[in-house]
Amino acid sequence: AQSVAQPEDQVNVAEGNPLTVKCTYSVSGNPYLFWYVQYPNRGLQFLLKYITGDNLVKGSYGFEAEFNKSQTSFHLKKPSALVSDSALYFCAVRDGDNDMRFGAGTRLTVKP
Amino acid sequence: DTGVSQDPRHKITKRGQNVTFRCDPISEHNRLYWYRQTLGQGPEFLTYFQNEAQLEKSRLLSDRFSAERPKGSFSTLEIQRTEQGDSAMYLCATTRLFDDEQFFGPGTRLTVL
Numbered sequence: 204a205q206s207v208a209q210p211e212d213q214v215n216v217a218e219g220n221p222l223t224v225k226c227t228y229s230v231s232g233n234p235y236l237f238w239y240v241q242y243p244n245r246g247l248q249f250l251l252k253y254i255t256g257d258n259l260v261k262g263s264y265g266f267e268a269e270f271n272k273s274q275t276s277f278h279l280k281k282p283s284a285l286v287s288d289s290a291l292y293f294c295a296v297r298d299g300d301n302d303m304r305f306g307a308g309t310r311l312t313v314k315p
Numbered sequence: 316d317t318g319v320s321q322d323p324r325h326k327i328t329k330r331g332q333n334v335t336f337r338c339d340p341i342s343e344h345n346r347l348y349w350y351r352q353t354l355g356q357g358p359e360f361l362t363y364f365q366n367e368a369q370l371e372k373s374r375l376l377s378d379r380f381s382a383e384r385p386k387g388s389f390s391t392l393e394i395q396r397t398e399q400g401d402s403a404m405y406l407c408a409t410t411r412l413f414d415d416e417q418f419f420g421p422g423t424r425l426t427v428l
Contacts, residue, residue: 235415237415239419244421245421246317246319246406246419246420246421246422247358247406247408247417247419248317248419249416249417249418252415252416254415293357293358295357297415302360302371302374303348303358303360303417304360305357305358305359306357307355307356307357308355308356308357
């Protein structure tokens with residue numbers, strides 16, 4: 204069965220610095236990979252997805268993610284963090300059926 | 316606001332009572348998913364519908380859980396004989412057929428006393 208792991212519970216960065224939120228996955232077939240963000244008191248929002256094609260995927264709010272098949276990773280990145288990026292980030296995987304598996308989440312805090 | 320609404324937003328109940336939650340999807344979305352999210356964890360898939368057909372229900376947590384989508388529009392999730400371990404956030408998400416982006420509602424937070 205497919206699964207994802209987010210090895211960091213918490214990531215702290217200073218505003219203006221680059222940020223990385225890590226995700227590794229395990230699937231039996233070709234992975235469908237996603238990042239979602241959850242702001243306080245709001246529902247999860249889609250950021251970006253990788254299905255096939257270029258390994259670098261661009262998404263909402265200036266975020267991007269790099270798919271690395273050899274390392275089975277799909278790390279979320281942003282060149283310059285904003286205080287408003289502070290939220291809970293979830294990586295998810297789907298391997299062809301409609302069953303999405305989410306990681307436990309990483310809390311990103313961007314300090315001014 | 317994603318356009319997916321859930322009602323109620325909060326529910327407090329006593330152990331042993333039945334509860335029902337409602338999800339109203341974005342109107343043109345064929346697929347509807349239910350998830351449970353506990354503190355410190357990501358959403359856990361429970362079941363999903365394509366129009367009115369429930370295509371996956373083996374992941375429902377027990378036979379106390381059931382879901383319906385009678386006319387292919389809104390859906391309900393019912394938990395019978397609630398237990399304290401059922402306390403969680405219950406999320407609904409919807410998507411168009413063959414689309415990958417799921418639109419999540421704000422969730423219903425259930426507290427079982």
